[in-house]
Amino acid sequence: MEQAVGVQSGAPKRARRAGRLASGGAIREAAASLFLEKGYQATSMDEVAAAAQVSKQTIYTHFANKEELFADLVLGNAERVEEFVSAMARTVADADDLDSGIRQLARVYIRLVMRPEVLRLRRLVLGEVGRFPDLARTYYERVPGRVIDALTTLFTELAHQGRLRLEDPALAAQHFASLTLGIPLDRGMFYPIGETVRDTDLDRMADAAARVFLAAYSAPTSHD
Amino acid sequence: MEQAVGVQSGAPKRARRAGRLASGGAIREAAASLFLEKGYQATSMDEVAAAAQVSKQTIYTHFANKEELFADLVLGNAERVEEFVSAMARTVADADDLDSGIRQLARVYIRLVMRPEVLRLRRLVLGEVGRFPDLARTYYERVPGRVIDALTTLFTELAHQGRLRLEDPALAAQHFASLTLGIPLDRGMFYPIGETVRDTDLDRMADAAARVFLAAYSAPTSHD
């Protein structure tokens, strides 16, 4: 039972990466692709190493273990929500009137959430709620929860301006989010990717959601 | 390497089950509990056998393999949706007026979906979309999709009676479902069980959803 005799004579088959620690990015990418595709348990560290064209040992110099790699993927892009949050405020501010602003807001929102990688990430996190409950909670707070908070702030402002009529801005934000995402999201979660809804259909649904929202919340003596 | 010498001398430690095939039920129950608690991959057949107080071999006489046991759990209670579907129609028919009927409908709907075992089942199915895409699709069609269909039928009827004003009953059904379930469901999916929302809070949310729905869809010259 000889072990690690180490008479390696093979020629180097793989180009070294240029920069220091540059393989960290490749590992992240490979892990993201595999986890999102196959799930946490079904993805082995050997597969990640192969996909990243990296040795398994290298993964373990960048990440303590599989769980940490997973958490990095789930929360890694959470800051990018801020971009969307500020884009939301601009969308409404730049609109000609409130109706078209709300309609446009619904359109960008639903397109953001229905992106295949977002749906896959949601599935991934939900599937592991049992194993990583804290991660799921943190993800919810930082991503969908953050958007709801931003909507609440936005609607509070619009109510102060007399452009929306509402008592509870948080509730209105939830109603807007539910109406906009609603069924497409629920359905999209259950159906495998590749069956993405067409953009024109998403726009139609967003417009319908905006119509219902405005019927309940637009100020009676607004323009139009 | 002797194998299966078979000098079993232990006394029978476990009472035999009375009826023929009675252990099938015990296996189903144990599997449901474990799968819903820990997920598909993290649950071993040995655990199921132990929880059902049944030998592993017995499981394999009732179910061809782990996958089939899983599918049985996911789709096993799908027919029970019909009970809810007919209860829905009755809820509205029995109500004093349309507003209270819709409000009551929202209340029973949200309570149905927010039950912990429903949330867990949804998580379980979503987490395995990658492995069992057909199962996820079938589950969606038979359970949440079935409810949407029933709502569509109901709203079509109410529109014919002149009690709702709508062009697209399917869209209205989706809006009703989204408004009612919406955020509580989304949030409930991400947060571990045990943090169930109080019934009074659910009622408050249901009433608010009904209010928005009626603002957009109730016929202008209705009673009240």
Place this chain on the structure above:
DNA sequence: GTAGTACTGGACTGCCCAGTACTATAATGG
């Protein structure tokens, strides 16, 4: 009583996987 059936209990096979150990090689910095 005899045959059939449902079951127990446990061993066993074959496989997979997270994480580690160890040696060898390339790039970088002094």
Place this chain on the structure above:
DNA sequence: CCATTATAGTACTGGGCAGTCCAGTACTAC
């Protein structure tokens, strides 16, 4: 030119798990 560091490559450990096999036991029907 040498030391350090990141990396490759690969074998290995320790463990788990699906599914099978087999010997033996209870219960039922005839």
